[in-house]
Amino acid sequence: MAVRVRMEQALTRTVAAAALLAALGPAGAALAEDAATRPAIRTNRWQEDWSALANPALRTAAFDPIKYIPLRPGAPQSYVSFGMTLRERFESLDAASFGIGGTRPDSHLLQRLQIHADAHLDAHWQLFVQLEDDRAFGKAAITAVDQDPLDLRLAFLAYVNATEHGTFKARVGRQDFDFDLQRFVSSRDGPNVRQSFDAIWGDWETGPWRFIGFVSQPVQYNLLHPFDDMSNGRVLFHTFRVERQVLGSNELSSYYSYYQRDNARFLDAGGTEQRHVLDIRFAGKLAGFDWDLEAMGQAGSVGSKQI
Known part of the structure; x- marks a missing residue:
């Protein structure tokens, strides 16, 4: 046991x-x-x-x-x-x-x-x-999610401007972000080493609507020496997301994400990995109950093989 x-x-x-x-x-x-x-x-x-x-x-x-x-x-x-x-x-x-x-x-x-x-x-x-x-x-x-000697985890400049028409937010630099229950986009708080992204983030909120977009290079962690973490163009992750409050404070949302990794290696495939992800989610609460309904589809390729 x-x-x-x-x-x-x-x-x-x-x-x-x-x-x-x-x-x-x-x-x-x-x-x-x-x-x-x-x-x-x-x-x-x-x-x-x-x-x-x-x-x-x-x-x-x-x-x-x-x-x-x-x-x-x-x-x-x-x-x-x-x-x-x-x-x-x-x-x-x-x-x-x-x-x-x-x-x-x-x-x-x-x-x-x-x-x-x-x-x-x-x-x-x-x-x-x-x-x-x-x-x-x-x-x-010890793996890359267990140990990472002293390093720069976050360093960003943020801007917020709230007007009568809505609120605009932007961030540039090393940052973290997560969506919903963090099944796909996560700050990875469970393991010892959290996940950071070198990214440009922007969103616009007006009434029941919110529009979010970012382009990023996920930080790749090295567990041997201080200040050796880095991102590069070999790993890319970009997203565009739309949210709307419906039926009160319940949320209906959808997003598209693009993921790319060079020189990916799997048991039956290798080469450039490209994934296109479409996600739809409906979440809310009523009379002491809450729900989270989510569906995701992925397509793409690894080298010459289709996902």
């Missing part, structure tokens, strides 16, 4: 040191404050908005002074924020191959450390940089 024990603890605590500009948000007594007036820690740290701390009455946690550093007097939306995330996960695997192949027990610790700086230049512009160090202590077989 196989037994898998996984103990995971996500730690988000404030740390301040002279050598590291690191901070974390609310802790202790601050947790009791109204979440509607005080920002909350999010999985994607670049989505946090600490401008509420322009109000001195809300600066109650120990390291709030470096969660909100104003850039210009009288401009609460112009500030810099520093943060850190530490995730520790212990795994113990016994008979992972169900007794076949003589697999030995494997107990190990997976550690993810992230440090970021988030600069909001005004109500429209944001510059975000995040470093990440991922380690797999004691793991028998």
